[in-house]
Amino acid sequence: MTQHGPALNFRDFLGTLLADGDAVAIGRPVDPELEVGAVTRRVYETKAPAPLFNHLTGAAPGFRILGAPAGLNTADRTGKGAYGRLAAHFGLARDSTPRDILERLIAAMHADPLPPVVVADGPCKENIRTGDAVDLEAFPVPLLHQEDGGRYFGTYGFHVVRSPDGTWTSWSVARTMLNGRNTLVGPAMPQQHIGMIHDMWREKGRATPWAMVLGAPPAALAAAGMPLPARVDEDGYVGALTGSPVEVVQAETHDLYVPANAEIVLEGWISHDETAPEGPMGEYHGYSFGHSKPQPVFHVEAVTHRNDPVLPVCAAGLPPEENHTIWGTMISAASLDVLRSAGLPIDLAWCSYEAATCWIVLSVDTGRLARLDIGERELVDRVAEVLFGSHAGWLVPKVILVGDDIDITDIDQVVWAMATRYRPGENEHCFPEAPGIPMVPYLTPEEAASGRGGKAVISCLQPEQFRGASRGTTASFRTSFPAELQQHVLDNWASYGYR
Numbered sequence: 001m002t003q004h005g006p007a008l009n010f011r012d013f014l015g016t017l018l019a020d021g022d023a024v025a026i027g028r029p030v031d032p033e034l035e036v037g038a039v040t041r042r043v044y045e046t047k048a049p050a051p052l053f054n055h056l057t058g059a060a061p062g063f064r065i066l067g068a069p070a071g072l073n074t075a076d077r078t079g080k081g082a083y084g085r086l087a088a089h090f091g092l093a094r095d096s097t098p099r100d101i102l103e104r105l106i107a108a109m110h111a112d113p114l115p116p117v118v119v120a121d122g123p124c125k126e127n128i129r130t131g132d133a134v135d136l137e138a139f140p141v142p143l144l145h146q147e148d149g150g151r152y153f154g155t156y157g158f159h160v161v162r163s164p165d166g167t168w169t170s171w172s173v174a175r176t177m178l179n180g181r182n183t184l185v186g187p188a189m190p191q192q193h194i195g196m197i198h199d200m201w202r203e204k205g206r207a208t209p210w211a212m213v214l215g216a217p218p219a220a221l222a223a224a225g226m227p228l229p230a231r232v233d234e235d236g237y238v239g240a241l242t243g244s245p246v247e248v249v250q251a252e253t254h255d256l257y258v259p260a261n262a263e264i265v266l267e268g269w270i271s272h273d274e275t276a277p278e279g280p281m282g283e284y285h286g287y288s289f290g291h292s293k294p295q296p297v298f299h300v301e302a303v304t305h306r307n308d309p310v311l312p313v314c315a316a317g318l319p320p321e322e323n324h325t326i327w328g329t330m331i332s333a334a335s336l337d338v339l340r341s342a343g344l345p346i347d348l349a350w351c352s353y354e355a356a357t358c359w360i361v362l363s364v365d366t367g368r369l370a371r372l373d374i375g376e377r378e379l380v381d382r383v384a385e386v387l388f389g390s391h392a393g394w395l396v397p398k399v400i401l402v403g404d405d406i407d408i409t410d411i412d413q414v415v416w417a418m419a420t421r422y423r424p425g426e427n428e429h430c431f432p433e434a435p436g437i438p439m440v441p442y443l444t445p446e447e448a449a450s451g452r453g454g455k456a457v458i459s460c461l462q463p464e465q466f467r468g469a470s471r472g473t474t475a476s477f478r479t480s481f482p483a484e485l486q487q488h489v490l491d492n493w494a495s496y497g498y499r
Contacts, residue, residue: 002261003246003261005242006088006089006218007091007219007241008218008219008220008246009217010215010217010261010312011123011306013069013089014052014066014310016088017088018052022050022084022085022094023050023051023066024050024051026039026055029057031058032058032059032151033142034143034144036056037142037143037145037315040068043067043068044315047071047072048074050066050067051066051067052066052067053066056140058140060138062309063140063308063309064308064309064310065313067312067313068085069218070086070325071085071320071322076095080094080095083097083325086101086325086326086329089218089219089221089326090219090241098329098332099348099409101333102333102350104241105241105333109237109240109333109334113233113236113239114236114239114240114243114245115239115245116235116239116245116248117245117246118248118250118257119249121260122260123306124249124261124305125249126304127307127309128303130253130302131301134300136180136181136183136184139264139311144281144282144313144316145288147281147282148279148280149278149279149280149292150178150179150279151178152178152313153178153266153311154174154176154186155175155313155314156313157176158212158221159173159194159212159224160211160212160213160257161197161198161209162197162209163197164206167231168233169233169257170196170197171213171223171224171233171234172193172224172234173225173327174186174187174188174192175187175281176298177278179276179297183297183299183300184298185296185298186278186295187293187295188296191437193230196230198272201270201272207299208272209254209255210268210270211268212266212298213265214265214266214311215264215310215311216259217238219238220235220246221326222330226330226331227395228334228391229391247261248260251302252267252304253267253302254267261306263305263309263310263311264304264311265305267302267303268298269299269301270298270299271297271299274297275294276294277294277295278294278295279291279293282315282317284317284319284321284324284356285356286356288317289441318356319355319356320353324356325353327357328352331351331357331392332349332350332360334391334392335349335362335393338386338390338392342386344383344386345366346364346365346383347363347364347365348363348408349361349362350363352414353411357395357396358396358398358440359398359399360396360398361400362383362400362402363402363403363408364379364404364465366403366405369466370468376459376461377429379459379461379466380457384429384434384457388435394435394437395437397436397454397455398458399457400458401460401461402414402461403462403470405470405474417460422459427458427459427460428457428458428459429456429458429459430455431455432452432453432455434455435452436453436455438451442454
């Protein structure tokens, strides 16, 4: 019996998008070489429905690609629905707000994990190829940007690895580039969980048993991109998040387990000493740097997939795309949880999608702030100590503090707060020794090599807000008119002549 529901079955998720008009089935031939990437990038930038490419040039009949699986939508007339595709990853309503999504993610972090359930078989086993029959080039692997150093198979999937002692199974998101008929190449940074486990196997002089899941249960993909603490199994978190344990099936070639209804599963091992050039690639910060890097080689010994498999792809680059909508949202939830758990007066955390996961905005509860009776520097130091010392904070270099009168999920309000409340030379506090992800584009080569530098906390808090007051009132539709008049205007909007 196949597990169903859009959060736990990618095929159901796709069906939901099509039924809601949030995906478009494209029947005309489309070339995986650049055309798929161009259409997908245009979808992101116009907030259009996700493109389902049903007829791919040069591909076997039935092989499909879904672009922009977590792209943003255009909001409806009530201002809702922009996060519909993201909400569907968690089985939430299309009109869910960022706060709705974050609170759901945080609640699951504090619920009892629901470990996966092993089943004997699943749709991911409908087609099985092993050994010499493995041919990754038979799939319509796209060239997503003309600057890319190769075709990327894994842009919206996750790795499955387990520590040698069997006590920690990690699901983690990282890209993989096609390297030949049966090999891939991609990063496994030592600060990432896949890199930590890979190092454990390398220390034993052994290759790392590995699998990659594409077309995964959407909630599982999102969890794999969440900066949970080391040695926390993402599979149990997914069960807590969805209220149902994930059904998994044993791999063909080793004792790792993968979601039973995944679209495509690759199995094999990560070499402990072999590397190959990877990249360049259009990346999450919006740039493509014209060079490759030596990265570990992933050897594929088995491929299993559903009938008519769908390969989801993210055409990374200028935001918003999945690195921002999925990864940024999961970072926001993990950051908010660690700050709340430390007793700090943070009401909400949000990685503004437009900032390419290079900043996180924190909404400060000014009432609680006043009761703490502290100044800006002490608040900044407390936030930096907690956040920059966490796995979530390692990923985001800049932190912006604003009062809770600002809707931090509205980039216009964040920009207004920065423009009118940040005082140059006084409200920016740098932390050059704080550890951080080396992929931030403005880091110097020395900072990137050391994994430190380029981190700051910027305060857009007014001095009065530390005492529970504010400097002036906001002049806007929501604040400058009686509630009954606001509703009257909304009710009569069409009769004024507006659509």
